[in-house]
Amino acid sequence: MISVGVVGYSGGKFNEDIAKALMAIALDVVEENHKDDKYELVSGLTDMGIPAIAYRMAGQRGWKTVGIACEKANENPCYDVDERIIEGKEWGDESTTFLKRLDVLIRIGGGKQSISETNCAKKKNIIVYEYDLLEKK
Numbered sequence: 338m339i340s341v342g343v344v345g346y347s348g349g350k351f352n353e354d355i356a357k358a359l360m361a362i363a364l365d366v367v368e369e370n371h372k373d374d375k376y377e378l379v380s381g382l383t384d385m386g387i388p389a390i391a392y393r394m395a396g397q398r399g400w401k402t403v404g405i406a407c408e409k410a411n412e413n414p415c416y417d418v419d420e421r422i423i424e425g426k427e428w429g430d431e432s433t434t435f436l437k438r439l440d441v442l443i444r445i446g447g448g449k450q451s452i453s454e455t456n457c458a459k460k461k462n463i464i465v466y467e468y469d470l471l472e473k474k
Contacts, residue, residue: 345387382406446470
């Protein structure tokens with residue numbers, strides 16, 4: 338199984354059409370470059386922003402969905418994932434558990450935590466695909 342993490346804007350405003358196009362490209366690239374019978378998409382559990390887009394597309398492709406987040410995620414709408422892991426109380430407490438799970442990481446836009454997790458993934462030699470996405474002000 339190929340485990341694909343996704344990070345990016347959870348809140349904030351961004352061009353959803355561009356984000357969806359980038360996510361479709363990223364998932365196509367993963368399927369093309371990392372051939373396997375099974376894939377799982379791992380993100381931050383919330384049903385908002387980039388994770389919401391990723392979870393829906395993964396579901397359409399028949400991928401397993403996994404949410405790894407801290408307890409604060411439960412204060413937001415959560416996606417009905419196949420596997421849910423709660424780690425710690427504060428945002429970022431889950432990062433180590435999240436990164437340990439991954440073979441590949443996709444970053445589409447994102448703020449401080451997304452950038453931090455992407456940099457950590459690179460140091461751990463996790464394959465990273467990055468796409469910048471401007472946040473609307």
